Amino acid sequence: MALTSVTFLGPQASFSHQAAVEAFGTSAELIPRPSFSDAFAAVQNQDVDYAIVPFENSTNGSVLQTLDLLADADAAYKDVQVCGEHYLTVHHCLLARKGIFASGEQDYSSITKLYTHPQAWGQCENFLGEHFKGVERQDVSSTSKGAEIVSKETTERSAAIASRFAAEYHGLDILAENIEDNSNNTTRFLVLRNTKSERSSRDSFEHIKAQNRQEPPTNIPAAKKNKNLISFMVREDTPGALADALLIFKSHGMNLTSINSRPSQKAAWHYVFLVECQTTTTDDGQEIATGVVADLQQVTEACRYLGTWTDQLVSTGN
Amino acid sequence: MALTSVTFLGPQASFSHQAAVEAFGTSAELIPRPSFSDAFAAVQNQDVDYAIVPFENSTNGSVLQTLDLLADADAAYKDVQVCGEHYLTVHHCLLARKGIFASGEQDYSSITKLYTHPQAWGQCENFLGEHFKGVERQDVSSTSKGAEIVSKETTERSAAIASRFAAEYHGLDILAENIEDNSNNTTRFLVLRNTKSERSSRDSFEHIKAQNRQEPPTNIPAAKKNKNLISFMVREDTPGALADALLIFKSHGMNLTSINSRPSQKAAWHYVFLVECQTTTTDDGQEIATGVVADLQQVTEACRYLGTWTDQLVSTGN
Incomplete structure (x- = not known):
């Protein structure tokens, strides 16, 4: 196979x-x-x-x-x-070309340029503020792209902010690890x-x-919880339809764990809701989700079952 | 005063x-x-x-x-x-420096460069595909910034995609109006x-x-509807709390018109929900919203009343 x-x-x-x-x-x-x-x-x-x-x-x-x-x-x-x-x-590291920095060197003052994705600058503000004030920053389309650029340079003393995984893939030295502000x-x-x-x-x-x-x-564990994803549309000008739809989940014993809404692209102020839900029991969940969808079809438009899977979140509350 | x-x-x-x-x-x-x-x-x-x-x-x-x-x-x-x-x-126009194009001219072939916000390129794809295939595009931080740049150029034959309002503010000619794909x-x-x-x-x-x-x-109109905004937090690991919270709106006669969730920044997978709701009656709404908040405080964390205002949406359904 x-x-x-x-x-x-x-x-x-x-x-x-x-x-x-x-x-x-x-x-x-x-x-x-x-x-x-x-x-x-x-x-x-x-x-x-x-x-x-x-x-x-x-x-x-x-x-x-x-x-x-x-x-x-x-x-x-x-x-x-x-x-x-x-x-x-998501852990970030400071990465440089193999061998250009002595092992364990903590002085980054010879680094003249940094590369990373715009979001990563904001995620490493403390580290950057401490070690890289005023150093030139170059935005790149992904953190691993920055690692690739640094790996191919031959003259500059530049560094990238990217993952350990990207360091290993592109053969870079890790100068500092877990430099993100929020380790969670x-x-x-x-x-x-x-x-x-x-x-x-x-x-x-x-x-x-x-x-x-x-x-x-x-x-x-045998008692792993399931998660289910269901989407449906509700018009803003249909009073009560959203609450009625959400009540259906409860009436089937489904807990709502997240609700997202996006423009439906069918008309202005017409939304698609994407609802994640969980059964309180330890059963598979899919059969109940199918029942929810059948009832939702009475009060919503274009309701769709988008899958059932095993919850992988290890929560302190569980 | x-x-x-x-x-x-x-x-x-x-x-x-x-x-x-x-x-x-x-x-x-x-x-x-x-x-x-x-x-x-x-x-x-x-x-x-x-x-x-x-x-x-x-x-x-x-x-x-x-x-x-x-x-x-x-x-x-x-x-x-x-x-x-x-x-x-949101209407977009094609704008150029005053007087460099004859009034009503439909031939844009002498324009060598376009300026606008990245989102506006995507909103004017049909027009750009018809008239500006292969012409250099320069991203700017806002559509009005693009209009300002074009207004200050002295040698180039460039154009900006921005609003009529920006054209008037920066003293530009409007070469084409309502060039957006979606006029709504x-x-x-x-x-x-x-x-x-x-x-x-x-x-x-x-x-x-x-x-x-x-x-x-x-x-x-005296019968204008109100809108109210209320925020609260629910932990993902508190089964049923979100459904219970949303039921409170219904029990007070409030229709849910939108639900948004954002990370609370207190802990991972801990959310702030921002709920917009409307009373079905023509009353002011604020008093009912205050009652909703009082009840929500029993089942949610950090519930907050964020205001009541008059619905300005002119809907075909009204």
């Missing part, structure tokens, strides 16, 4: 690539795609078995591109569903599959993930 | 500036601020009577900076409340005041707005 194939948001050594390696291991075939919509299209067209896309960051909130593609205004991805999730803690900054990725594919399933993904952890599958 | 002062998100001739002129008229003192947080701080510090900030676009969705400042994780803006809203339709693209602005200020109120704003329309205030 061919290798399991997984697409991620490129370039190589991006945080999405790291999430793909953590979730699927290095024995899967991992294929970068340049955009979110390319990753969704790859799953819809069954070019790959799975895609892994960022969905939500603990500091910055929802990833709007992913929400819009799940909302799927043009019905371009109608067979794409969520079958898993993966949490990745975490991104939740969703794993997508095509419902018509026989090469992918929720169970298959969980089996791959468990193997990759190098733990026997029996180590997964 | 001193002029009413209003701050808006700069630079001069921005869409926020245009919204401020439409809502407050030219007799108010209009003051640009460089950032969203500066505009909120100006209201909190009573440096101005009002601020007008973009809240939601009919195509792109919520403006996250405004949501985060209303969510107010650090309690920096605790006296800031919403007292009004204003809808602005609309931004909703919120009007903010300080609850401790005696110089501002919901009634004062509505009076100013009505005067500025050059209609007598009695022309405002």
Whole structure:
């Protein structure tokens, strides 16, 4: 049987690539795609078995591109569903070309230029304020792109802010590790599959993930909670429709865990709501979610079931 | 009495500036601020009577900076409340230096460079595809900044994509009008005041707005609906809390019209929900909203009333 194939948001050594390696291991075939919509299209067209896309960051909130593609205004991805999730803690390192700094050197004053993604400057303000006041900064399209640029320079003494994963991929020295202000900054990725594919399933993904952890599958707690994603549309001028829709979740014993709304692109002030919910029991959840969808179809427009998967969040409250 | 002062998100001739002129008229003192947080701080510090900030676009969705400042994780803006809203339709024009093109000229082939905000390229794709294939594009920080640059050039034959308002402000010729793909693209602005200020109120704003329309205030329909904004926090690991909170709105006869969630910045996967709601009756709404808040305080954390104002949306459904 061919290798399991997984697409991620490129370039190589991006945080999405790291999430793909953590979730699927290095024995899967991992294929970068340049955009979110390319990753969704790859799953819809069954070019790959799975895609892994960022969905939500603990500091910055929802990833709007992913929400819009799940909302799927043009019905371009109608067979794409969520079958898993993966949490990745975002750590940043200061990286330089191999050997140009003595091991353990703490004096960065000879570094003349820094490269990273605009968001990473803001995530490392304390470290940058302490060591890099006034040093030239160059924005790049991704942290791993910055690491790549630094790895290819021959004359400048520049550095990149990127992950340990990017350092290893591009063969860079790590001058300082965990330089981010908030060491708990975490991104939740969703794993997508095509419902018509026989090469992918929720169970298959969980089996791959468990193997990759190098733990026997029996180590997964039996009482793991499920998560479900359902979308529907409500017009702003239909009084009570949103509350009625949300009540349906409760009447089926589903807890609402998140609600996002996006413009439907059908008309102004017409929204798609994307609701994540959980059953309070330890059952599979999918059957209940299907019941919720059937009832939602009475009070909403274009209601769609977008998948059931196993909750991977290790919460202090659990 | 001193002029009413209003701050808006700069630079001069921005869409926020245009919204401020439409809502407050030219007799108010209009003051640009460089950032969203500066505009909120100006209201909190009573440096101005009002601020007008973009809240939601009919195509792109919520403006996250405004949501985060209303969510107010650090309690920096605790006296800031919403007292009004204003809808602005976003129209784009092709603008050039006065006199360098003959009036009515439809041949743009001598234009060598275009300036606009990155979002505006995407909003004018059809027009640009028809007339400007392969022409150099320069991103600028705002559409009005592009208009300013073009107005100051002396040698180049460049053009900017910006509003009619920016054309008039910077003294530019309008070569083509309404070049946007979607003529209904609309931004909703919120009007903010300080609850401790005696110089501002919901009634004062509505009076100013009505005067500025050059209609007598009695022309405002008596049955205008209200809108209310309330924020609260729910932990992801508190099953049922979100549904319970949303049920409270229904039990007070409040319709949910929008729900946004943002990371609380207190802990990972801990959210602030910002809920807009409407009473079904024609009353003021504020008293009911206060009752909702009192009940919400039983099941949520840090619940806050963020204002009541008159719904300005002219919907086909009304």
